[in-house]
Amino acid sequence: LKNIGDQRLSPRKEFLRNLFKNASRVEEILSSFEHLVSNSRDERALLAAVEKELSNAFGSPYSGLELRVLDVIRRQVGLLVENAQLMERVAAETASRERIKAEKEEAERANKAKSNFLASMSHELRTPMTAIIGYTEMLIEDGEDRGDESTITDLKKIHSAGKHLLEIINAVLDISKIEAGKMEVYIETFSGDEVVKNVMQVARPLVQKNSNQLLLDSTGEIGLIESDRTKLRQGLFNLISNASKFTENGQIRLALSRYWQDQKEWVSFAVSDTGIGMTPDQLEKLFGAFAQADATVYNKYGGTGLGLYITKCFCDLLGGNISVQSECGKGTTFTMRLPAAQAQDSIEEQPIEELQTPNLPKVLVIDDDPAVHEIVKRLLRNWGVQVYAASNAEAGLSLAKKYVPQVIILDVIMKGLDGWQTLARLKSDPELSAIPVIMLSILDNKNAGYALGASEYICKPIDRERLEAAILRSCPQLLLHSGMCKKA
């Protein structure tokens, strides 16, 4: 503020100096003002001080000239203070904006570095583990052919330690992904009962290791659900594997159910065992990362203590939850509850458009953003083609079947089926597979597009020239048509 005050004061000083050509103490008074300005941000207090200084200097009562001078000084000082305050605020705001921008950029950089690290780590860690496990398996097979029992025993130890290490690596990578917000959810429709059967089959050797029985209650069933198949399977497997670890000569029971609650349909998977159970104390810290009941548990039973935490995170990601009931010495029941369908931001049922002139060449736009429909319609207005549109993949596919277009413009990111899945469907339908498809995306991912059979790939926002060029490259006959129309 002092600097700002000084800068602002110097022109004023000149002005006042002219005014007071003959006043001998003006310099003295002004320097006392400077001091006041640099020490005060309160205009009123400053003015009072100025007035006091002036009255000390000139004595009272003031003459008419003195009063006018005083008034000028008052206004100038007021301006001075306002300016100083403004400058200060602007400086502070600029600094904080720049700081926020820098922090944001830094965070983005760090986040990107983290995902790159995760991706390369999962590759770098898994590749050597694959070799270790694979070669061990091969040596075990060779040993079996030769009947070399003693080597096989040792090789099996390497194999199981390797498998265990790979499991830990996978679990740690899963957790890093979850915590970095990079765990992707892949929703599809599938039979929950089939997943259950499959997991039971895979888990059977594990269950039999401790002489346990694995039973499926025949009363309930899951049916078709919309969820992430891999995550459900992993969660179920974790629960069964846990149960069999802490149970000997007992039973592990799976109970399924499907029910309505709070206007939503739910499915639940309960895994009960007759094992050692847990104390209320142990239950409390159960779902934390690396939280096995205590160190002695690890020594006796092994494991990473990550499985339940991952399972809980998966349930959260899928909009569900997990709960536990347990009694020490009697057994434990874990219940996973998931929504039977994922709440989609209502893909509205769209009536299929009726085309006025179905014989004109047609361009179909499939994009959930109606603005894009309008843009394409506008850009192709003079082409003499009919542009028609759908807001989601299903509507787009049925429109394409009803009025087969010459070109399809397809958005990548859509609710429901996304662009890639839609493209796969188009390409697998003999009636539609020959239609050139132009992918439209905010992401630059040309290679995936071409690999999947897209003929062109353009980035949003849509640029007229690029769209025209893409359409012409994928469907030159439209050029002829547009040329004819322009002439007519």
Added chain:
Amino acid sequence: MAKILLVEDNEMNRDLISRRLRGRGYEVVIAVDGGEAVRKAESETPDLVLMDVGLPVMSGIEATQTIRLNPAMKDLPIIALTAHALQGDREVALAAGCDDYDTKPIELPRLLGKIQDLLSRRTS
């Protein structure tokens, strides 16, 4: 016994998978990149292809598409092998014309199951 074309750029994986397949009685021919895969698919006339997706020069996806362009090989069974169990890889592989896919690390019994399944479907 059936002839399998193994397309894999990682030397250790190549050695491992080929030796284990040979141990099961399969004849194995090898390609180390997509271009070689396309050439050997034509010259060696294998009964089945194991195609690593992440290949240098030409990706396994492109190689598959190129192989499919040849009418003589449009029904050649191809199993894609993907290193990352990334969801979406499966769709890309199947859309490119692979018949099936498997994820690395290879679990031999599972992969053998898929191989036998495709081979028997072809002969039946």
